[in-house]
Structures are given as C-alpha cells and as structure tokens.
Amino acid sequence: MKIVHTADWHLGKIVHNVYMTEDQEHILAQFIEDMKKVKPDVIIIAGDLYDRAIPPKEAVELLNRTLTTIVFELKIPIVAITGNHDSAERLNFGTQMLSKAQLHIHTRVEKDMQPVVMEDEHGPVYFHLIPYMEPAEARVVFENDTIHTHHEAMEEVVNHIRSNYDVEKDRHIVIGHAFLAGGMESDSEDRLTMIGGTPYVEAELFRPFTYTALGHLHQPQKVKYEHIRYAGSLFKYSFSEVNHKKSFTIIELDESGVQSIEQHPLHLRRDMLLLEGYMEDLLNIEDVMDDYVHIRLLDDGEIMDPIGKLRKRYPNILKLERKMRGIEHLADLQKVKERQQMSHADLFYSFYENMKGEAIPDNRKSIMSKLIQHLMEEERRQ
Numbered sequence: 546m547k548i549v550h551t552a553d554w555h556l557g558k559i560v561h562n563v564y565m566t567e568d569q570e571h572i573l574a575q576f577i578e579d580m581k582k583v584k585p586d587v588i589i590i591a592g593d594l595y596d597r598a599i600p601p602k603e604a605v606e607l608l609n610r611t612l613t614t615i616v617f618e619l620k621i622p623i624v625a626i627t628g629n630h631d632s633a634e635r636l637n638f639g640t641q642m643l644s645k646a647q648l649h650i651h652t653r654v655e656k657d658m659q660p661v662v663m664e665d666e667h668g669p670v671y672f673h674l675i676p677y678m679e680p681a682e683a684r685v686v687f688e689n690d691t692i693h694t695h696h697e698a699m700e701e702v703v704n705h706i707r708s709n710y711d712v713e714k715d716r717h718i719v720i721g722h723a724f725l726a727g728g729m730e731s732d733s734e735d736r737l738t739m740i741g742g743t744p745y746v747e748a749e750l751f752r753p754f755t756y757t758a759l760g761h762l763h764q765p766q767k768v769k770y771e772h773i774r775y776a777g778s779l780f781k782y783s784f785s786e787v788n789h790k791k792s793f794t795i796i797e798l799d800e801s802g803v804q805s806i807e808q809h810p811l812h813l814r815r816d817m818l819l820l821e822g823y824m825e826d827l828l829n830i831e832d833v834m835d836d837y838v839h840i841r842l843l844d845d846g847e848i849m850d851p852i853g854k855l856r857k858r859y860p861n862i863l864k865l866e867r868k869m870r871g872i873e874h875l876a877d878l879q880k881v882k883e884r885q886q887m888s889h890a891d892l893f894y895s896f897y898e899n900m901k902g903e904a905i906p907d908n909r910k911s912i913m914s915k916l917i918q919h920l921m922e923e924e925r926r927q
Contacts, residue, residue: 546586546587546663546665546667546670546797546798547583547584547585547586547795547796547797547798548585548586548587548588548589548718548756548758548795548796548797548798549580549583549585549587549588549589549793549794549795549796550589550591550758550774550776550793550794550795550796551576551588551589551590551591551776551779551793551794552589552590552591552592552593552628552722552758552759552760552761552775552776552777552778553591553592553593553628553760553761553763553776553777553778553779554569554573554590554593554594554595554608554778554779555569555593555595555596555630555778555780555782556569556594556595556596556600556604556605556607556608557595557596557597557600557601557603557604558596558780558782559596560782560783560837560863561863561864563837563861563863564601564603565780565782566601566603566604566607567814568780568813568814568815569604569607569779569780570607571813571814572779572780572791572811572813572814573607573611573779575811575812576611576779576793576811577611577614577615577619579793579809579811580615580619580621581619583795583809584621585621585795586621586622586663586665587621587622587623587624587663587672588615588621588622588623588624589623589624589625589672589718589720589758589776590623590624590625590626590760591625591626591628591720591721591722591758591759591760591761591776592625592626592627592628592629592630592631592676592677592721592722592760592761593628593629593630593631593722593760593761594608594625594627594628594631594636595608595630595631595632596630597630598630598631598632598635599632599635612648616646616647616648617646621647622647622648622649622663623647623648623649623650624649624651624661624672624674624720625648625649625650625651625674625720626650626651626652626674626675626676626677626720626721626722626760627650627651627652627676627677627722628676628677628722628760628761629677629722629761631652631677633652633653633676634652636650636652637650637652637653640652644661649661649672649674651674651675651676652676653676653678654675654676654678654682654683654686654702655686656686656687656705658673658674658705660672660673660674660706660710660717661674665798667716667798667799667800668715668716668800669715669716670716670717670718670755670798671710671715671716671717671718672718672720673706673717673718673719673720673754674720675699675702675719675720675721675722676722677722677723677761678698679698679918680692680693680694680695680697680698681918682698683697683698683701683702684698687701687705689701694744695723695724695744695745695746696745696746696747696750699721699723699746699750700750703719703750703751706719707753712753712754712755713753716755716798716802717754717755718754718755718756718757718758719751719754719756719757719758720757720758720759721751721757721758721759721760722759722760722761723746723759723761724744724745724746724761724762725745725746725747725748725759725762725768725769725773725775726745726746726747726748726768727748727768727769728762728766728768728775729762729764729766730762730763730764731762731763731764731783731785731786731789732783732784732785732786733763733778733782733783733785733786748768748769748770748773749769751770751773752769752770752773754772755772755798755802755803756772756773756774756796756798756802756803757772757773757774758774758776758794759773759774759775759776760775760776761775762775762777763775763777763778763782763786763789764777764786764789765777765789765790765791765792765794765808771803771806772802772803772806774794774806776792776793776794777789777791777792778791779791779793779811780813781813781816781817781837783817784817784819784839784863784864786817787817787818787819787839790808790810791810791811791813792808792809792810792811793808793809793811794806794807794808794809795807795808795809815835815836815837815861816836816837817836817837817838817839818836818837818838818839819838819839819841820838820839820840820841820859821840821841821843821868822840822841822842822843823842823843823844824842824844824848824851824854824855827840827842827855827858827859828854828855828857828858830858833857833858833859833860834858834859834861835860835861836861837861837862837863838859838861838862838863838864839862839863839864839865839866840855840859840862840864840865840866841866841867841868842865842866842867842868843868844867851865852865889917890910890913890914890917893905893913893917894910894913897909
C-alpha cells in the first residue's frame with residue numbers, strides 16, 4: 546500500500562496582513578498533479594485543514610475543490626482529522642455521508658471510535674484517526690478525572706486502541722495532531738494549552754504502531770523513531786520557516802510494515818526569505834524580487850521612506866527592521882524569547898505582577914486558569 550502523508554494546510558492563513566490563498570491554491574494544484582503521478586492508495590491529512598474556526602469563503606471553496614478533485618476525479622480515498630485550528634463542529638457536517646465516498650474526516654474523540662480499514666494484497670491496514678483534543682475533552686469522553694495533560698489524554702486514547710487491537714501483529718497507522726516532545730517547532734504554530742501541565746506528548750506512546758502520521762509542527766521531521774513523523778506544512782507561514790524544505794511524505798507498506806519513507810518536495814510560487822544588508826546593496830539588484838521577504842537593514846543613519854524605496858524592488862516585502870546591535874539589546878532579545886515560550890496563564894500572571902507590584906494570589910490564579918481554559922474551549926467550539 547502506498548500512502549501520502551500531509552498536514553497543516555492552514556487554508557485562509559494571513560501572514561503579516563497578507564492572505565495566502567493564491568499561494569495555497571498554487572501549491573494544492575501542484576499537489577493534485579503530483580497525486581496523478583504518485584497514484585497513492587490513500588492520502589492522510591493530519592489536521593489544521595483551515596487556519597481558523599471560521600475560515601473565509603475563499604478557503605472553504607478551495608478545500609471543497611481540492612477534496613472533490615482528489616476523491617471523485619482521482620478516486621483516491623482521504624483520511625483526515627481536525628487540528629487545533631479547525632472547528633470540529635463545522636467539519637463534522639456530512640461526515641457520515643462523505644465517508645461512503647471515501648472521504649473520512651474524524652472531528653471528535655469518542656470512547657467507541659472505530660478505525661478506517663483499507664485492504665491491499667497483504668490484508669487490512671487499520672487507520673486510527675485521533676483528532677486534536679484538549680485534556681478536558683478527554684476527561685469527559687473517557688470519564689477519567691486523572692487526565693490533566695495532553696500526554697495523559699493521548700495515552701488514554703492509545704491504551705483504548707491497544708486494548709482492542711494487536712497493533713504489533715497487524716498493520717496499524719495512527720493519525721494525530723499533537724506536539725511531541727523533542728519535535729522542532731517554529732513561530733507559526735500556536736502554542737497548545739498548558740494549564741495544569743505540559744503540552745507535550747511523549748513519542749514512546751506510538752512506538753508499537755506501524756507508522757504515526759502527525760500534524761501540528763510545520764517542519765518535516767521524524768521524532769525519536771523513523772516511523773513517527775510530521776509531514777510539515779504545505780507552505781511557509783512565518784519567517785522562522787525560511788530554511789524549511791516543504792514537502793509531503795510517501796510511505797510504502799509491505800506485508801510486514803513500512804518498506805520505505807520518502808519526502809517529495811513542493812515548489813512554492815513565492816518563497817519566504819530573510820535578507821540582511823545595507824540599503825544601497827539591497828536596491829542594487831537587476832530584477833524585481835517577487836518572493837515574500839523580511840529585510841534587516843544594517844544602515845546606521847536616518848533613511849527617508851525606506852519601505853517605499855525597497856518596495857520598488859521587493860513588492861512583497863512583509864517585514865522591515867533595523868538589525869539590533871550591541872550588548873544592550875541582548876537582554877531585551879532574551880526577554881522576548883522567554884515570553885514567546887510562556888503559556889497564556891503565565892503571561893497574565895506576569896502582567897498582574899507588573900501592574901500590582903506583587904505576585905498573583907493563589908485563589909486568583911486558580912480563577913484565571915479556569916477562565917483561560919474556558920475561553921480556549923469556547924474558541925474551539927466556534
């Protein structure tokens with residue numbers, strides 16, 4: 546069986562106030578052409594089909610056209626799950642009907658969830674679809690009040706699968722949307738909930754399965770084992786991804802399991818680049834550069850209308866800044882990096898301390914933690 550693993554399409558994404566829909570349409574048209582050549586038996590989409598719960602109509606139309614072409618014209622089955630950016634309620638509409646056409650979208654974790662089973666000449670392959678879930682959702686579904694972290698939630702699901710199937714005897718594929726410990730992240734991925742514990746899931750949970758197809762991290766990568774992988778996003782969604790090589794993953798299965806894993810490159814309509822230099826040198830190029838660029842200027846003196854001058858040579862400049870120099874900037878830079886790693890709750894606690902001049906009391910900390918959890922769950926339901 547030949548499987549294509551992709552994830553994190555983020556249709557409707559806005560990067561620095563620019564809609565990426567045209568670029569996404571270009572990359573998905575290329576993806577469809579690649580599918581005609583690769584001819585997989587099934588395509589996996591491991592979450593974050595959309596970039597937000599209520600996507601723009603252009604994104605909805607693009608997803609509809611793409612999935613229709615793959616399933617109905619190319620006759621390739623799709624197994625997909627919702628990610629932390631998707632609305633489970635909206636994507637759940639019509640899923641039972643669509644599954645009869647070989648478009649299988651799972652949006653909610655359920656206690657009695659069944660795998661999607663597909664056959665090849667060697668027998669069945671079981672696809673276990675695990676949509677993104679908050680620990681609070683898993684507590685309710687599995688009636689287990691001890692679940693407080695993402696790892697504990699995923700462990701409950703995996704234990705449920707293993708109690709019903711011999712995952713080391715047959716061929717079992719897990720499809721999940723999670724942040725595995727040890728995975729390399731970028732700035733374009735939203736931080737997962739950390740209230741009550743860590744957002745990380747240990748890769749060891751998935752070791753017994755034939756292959757684990759993951760979404761959430763945007764860089765293609767394996768985590769701890771060759772058969773536990775992120776496909777990465779189809780497009781670069783932040784300047785922290787300038788060195789990423791965007792691709793989709795092709796997995797070949799034989800009767801005993803994974804025979805081969807290959808990354809198939811994707812060619813972007815416009816690349817995302819980080820450029821650094823002096824104004825005079827940056828303007829001294831022969832052709833207009835159409836890529837999305839972040840420019841760091843090295844000039845010390847005052848420059849009149851730098852963005853206006855640069856836009857003539859770089860019409861898709863998205864970010865312009867002066868490069869920070871000297872030891873006096875290192876402390877500020879370190880503070881920025883530290884804040885980027887803080888949870889929503891920790892950011893509020895820090896804000897409270899700055900405003901009040903004292904640490905937030907435990908009773909208010911508890912109230913704020915519950916409020917943040919409630920708001921994040923409400924956002925997921927929109």
